[in-house]
Amino acid sequence: MNTRVTMADVAASAGVSTMSVSYTYNRPSRVSAATRERVRAAAATLGYAGPNRTARSLRSGRHNSIGVVLGEKLTYAFEDPQARRFLSGIADACLDADTALVMLPNLHRDKDIARIRDAQVDGYVVWTTEIDDPLLDVLVETGRPTCIQGGPDHPGLNWIAIDDRAAAGAVAIAALNGRSRPAVIALRPDTRRESTVVRGADASDISMPVTRSRLEGYRDACLHSGIDWSTVPTLFTTDNTRAEGERAARLLLHDNDIDALLVMSDELALGTLDAAAASGIDVPARLAVTGWDDSPAAAAAGLTTVAQSLFDQGRSAARWVLGLSDGVENAIWRVEERTSTASETAPKPRTV
Amino acid sequence: MNTRVTMADVAASAGVSTMSVSYTYNRPSRVSAATRERVRAAAATLGYAGPNRTARSLRSGRHNSIGVVLGEKLTYAFEDPQARRFLSGIADACLDADTALVMLPNLHRDKDIARIRDAQVDGYVVWTTEIDDPLLDVLVETGRPTCIQGGPDHPGLNWIAIDDRAAAGAVAIAALNGRSRPAVIALRPDTRRESTVVRGADASDISMPVTRSRLEGYRDACLHSGIDWSTVPTLFTTDNTRAEGERAARLLLHDNDIDALLVMSDELALGTLDAAAASGIDVPARLAVTGWDDSPAAAAAGLTTVAQSLFDQGRSAARWVLGLSDGVENAIWRVEERTSTASETAPKPRTV
DNA sequence: TTGAAAGCGCTACCAG
DNA sequence: CTGGTAGCGCTTTCAA
Numbered sequence: 067m068n069t070r071v072t073m074a075d076v077a078a079s080a081g082v083s084t085m086s087v088s089y090t091y092n093r094p095s096r097v098s099a100a101t102r103e104r105v106r107a108a109a110a111t112l113g114y115a116g117p118n119r120t121a122r123s124l125r126s127g128r129h130n131s132i133g134v135v136l137g138e139k140l141t142y143a144f145e146d147p148q149a150r151r152f153l154s155g156i157a158d159a160c161l162d163a164d165t166a167l168v169m170l171p172n173l174h175r176d177k178d179i180a181r182i183r184d185a186q187v188d189g190y191v192v193w194t195t196e197i198d199d200p201l202l203d204v205l206v207e208t209g210r211p212t213c214i215q216g217g218p219d220h221p222g223l224n225w226i227a228i229d230d231r232a233a234a235g236a237v238a239i240a241a242l243n244g245r246s247r248p249a250v251i252a253l254r255p256d257t258r259r260e261s262t263v264v265r266g267a268d269a270s271d272i273s274m275p276v277t278r279s280r281l282e283g284y285r286d287a288c289l290h291s292g293i294d295w296s297t298v299p300t301l302f303t304t305d306n307t308r309a310e311g312e313r314a315a316r317l318l319l320h321d322n323d324i325d326a327l328l329v330m331s332d333e334l335a336l337g338t339l340d341a342a343a344a345s346g347i348d349v350p351a352r353l354a355v356t357g358w359d360d361s362p363a364a365a366a367a368g369l370t371t372v373a374q375s376l377f378d379q380g381r382s383a384a385r386w387v388l389g390l391s392d393g394v395e396n397a398i399w400r401v402e403e404r405t406s407t408a409s410e411t412a413p414k415p416r417t418v
Numbered sequence: 419m420n421t422r423v424t425m426a427d428v429a430a431s432a433g434v435s436t437m438s439v440s441y442t443y444n445r446p447s448r449v450s451a452a453t454r455e456r457v458r459a460a461a462a463t464l465g466y467a468g469p470n471r472t473a474r475s476l477r478s479g480r481h482n483s484i485g486v487v488l489g490e491k492l493t494y495a496f497e498d499p500q501a502r503r504f505l506s507g508i509a510d511a512c513l514d515a516d517t518a519l520v521m522l523p524n525l526h527r528d529k530d531i532a533r534i535r536d537a538q539v540d541g542y543v544v545w546t547t548e549i550d551d552p553l554l555d556v557l558v559e560t561g562r563p564t565c566i567q568g569g570p571d572h573p574g575l576n577w578i579a580i581d582d583r584a585a586a587g588a589v590a591i592a593a594l595n596g597r598s599r600p601a602v603i604a605l606r607p608d609t610r611r612e613s614t615v616v617r618g619a620d621a622s623d624i625s626m627p628v629t630r631s632r633l634e635g636y637r638d639a640c641l642h643s644g645i646d647w648s649t650v651p652t653l654f655t656t657d658n659t660r661a662e663g664e665r666a667a668r669l670l671l672h673d674n675d676i677d678a679l680l681v682m683s684d685e686l687a688l689g690t691l692d693a694a695a696a697s698g699i700d701v702p703a704r705l706a707v708t709g710w711d712d713s714p715a716a717a718a719a720g721l722t723t724v725a726q727s728l729f730d731q732g733r734s735a736a737r738w739v740l741g742l743s744d745g746v747e748n749a750i751w752r753v754e755e756r757t758s759t760a761s762e763t764a765p766k767p768r769t770v
Numbered sequence: 771t772t773g774a775a776a777g778c779g780c781t782a783c784c785a786g
Numbered sequence: 787c788t789g790g791t792a793g794c795g796c797t798t799t800c801a802a
Contacts, residue, residue, distance in 0.1 A: 424779055425779065425780065426779080436780080437781080440780070440781060441781095469780065469781090470780070472778085473781085474779080474780055475780090476779080477782075478780080
């Protein structure tokens with residue numbers, strides 16, 4: 067263990083002050099070439115590997131690391147394709163900045179909040195959470211820069227997201243072209259996990275901002291298409307998985323006369339295609355389906371979906387948190403219109 | 419920012435020494451109930467959230483965090499299903515122990531090694547690397563407990579893995595039942611990324627221990643089945659993806675007369691099934707295929723494969739690193755024999 | 771360009 | 787059970 071060698075040892079060995087050693091590592095230009103050389107030589111001789119990070123953090127208040135808060139067990143984050151792309155973007159920014167990445171699961175217990183508050187990080191990137199998550203105020207109190215993917219827009223914290231409401235409206239319009247009996251398959255409305263079906267779902271009841279905004283957008287499109295929202299069933303899912311999507315579709319298609327499924331993720335949407343295929347329901351002739359995120363599997367399945375780059379959003383959020391940019395970039399989206407929403411009047415898929 | 423409130427402030431306010439405050443947080447049983455109560459009250463009044471972690475680390479030398487070293491960009495770790503399951507297991511152990519998880523990509527540059535060495539962690543879990551990775555000696559020098567999934571078995575470091583050689587031998591025997599012209603699709607032999615095909619591949623040339631051991635096992639099985647290893651082509655892939663598997667299979671099947679593909683991952687193996695289907699080659703009648711890891715997709719595709727729990731291995735490795743167990747658990751495996759290796763003499767798939 | 775002093779906030783150690 | 791002392795290894799601040 068060379069941990070024993072300190073800056074003072076190197077200074078003594080090189081015949082200079084500790085400050086010259088410190089400067090040699092932190093601001094080499096402030097030190098004469100001769101001093102620098104002697105310090106390097108002494109360090110090499112003693113096997114000094116550079117300043118102890120903990121002592122440096124204690125004194126300077128900086129950590130060279132970023133915390134990523136996931137509102138789940140990490141297992142979930144690693145399994146969810148969207149979360150993964152976002153994480154990859156963060157990791158990319160960290161690599162550029164030589165910053166460590168600390169994973170901070172938040173299961174909404176007191177100890178989780180304490181762990182996140184006390185984490186030795188310079189700032190936080192949060193993967194979407196509830197509007198009234200008590201963690202948010204705790205993060206504000208840390209005084210550390212924080213950016214939340216998908217919102218909410220909480221005073222004192224930054225956020226990055228596409229305009230989910232507008233995107234939901236646009237993709238729903240693609241599905242509702244000539245159709246009038248839609249149903250919605252929604253992501254979970256809050257951090258609890260229970261599956262429910264309601265008609266005319268009230269977005270203001272929903273505390274996950276992403277789910278809320280997308281639901282508002284679907285509703286906008288229904289109103290615009292002359293569809294009575296109070297008749298439209300919404301199924302809130304528990305997991306963002308293909309199997310859950312299939313289950314949800316079976317339930318909705320069994321109990322209702324549906325000709326369009328507005329689905330808040332590609333994973334779930336692919337599951338609905340499985341269910342339709344199993345039931346012999348032709349997509350798009352008898353049922354239009356839309357997804358969200360434009361995954362490779364969605365493209366392969368001809369699924370109309372909302373395309374956004376979660377990688378870019380992760381990268382942008384992390385860069386802002388690390389002080390490498392003045393603000394987060396504007397997150398862009400577009401509707402990828404494919405065969406799952408094709409109709410006789412508009413037979414040729416196109417990109418809007 | 420309540421960061422300003424220190425233990426000394428709380429002690430003064432409660433009319434006790436700093437040590438009593440420290441004990442109240444760290445070893446409450448060593449303090450009288452009365453003192454404890456007064457400290458808690460003073461802390462609440464002042465908004466003191468508990469000991470500063472950085473100062474605690476500096477003084478105690480402990481960090482309450484574990485480093486996960488991945489021999490790639492994190493993007494890769496998040497995309498690779500096997501790495502993900504292993505990471506999930508580590509995360510699970512961390513959650514139990516209230517330990518932070520620090521992600522440490524290793525792109526084999528000097529700065530990566532320095533970042534890993536200087537990370538403020540109590541120990542490391544490493545996702546398989548090369549036998550001669552210079553990082554290994556650096557990890558030994560840190561004096562911190564380290565466990566490597568898949569090896570290598572490096573002096574001073576611990577490792578966890580199944581007996582890859584034995585498992586490879588067993589799964590290959592399942593494929594070679596009545597077949598005599600196998601080819602191997604291997605994971606990469608080292609951290610470089612280039613695709614090559616060789617006949618009679620020499621395992622001792624290979625520096626990734628997992629790849630080496632599996633190749634040895636396949637060779638064992640060939641010898642046992644009377645197949646001349648020097649005639650067996652091995653294709654080393656660059657990425658562990660389905661698309662790469664398809665590409666590899668096309669290449670091998672085009673240039674050779676092959677009746678069995680021994681493939682080192684399910685992802686790659688599923689790609690070979692795609693290639694076979696596209697070429698109208700019947701599996702298993704004209705071609706047997708084996709995979710590795712028993713992913714859900716492998717089960718769905720009827721792929722014979724080696725089953726192991728990378729989640730359990732990650733959890734076990736992390737628990738040992740965190741000092742929660744005396745040693746890593748024995749990692750178990752079994753061959754899941756399915757239709758992709760069925761033959762006339764043994765028509766009924768079974769589990770060995 | 772260099773250096774001395776003064777802690778960052780906490781806990782190991784040992785004495786009461 | 788309680789508390790004083792003595793730093794952990796470094797960087798900020800200010801002076802030379």
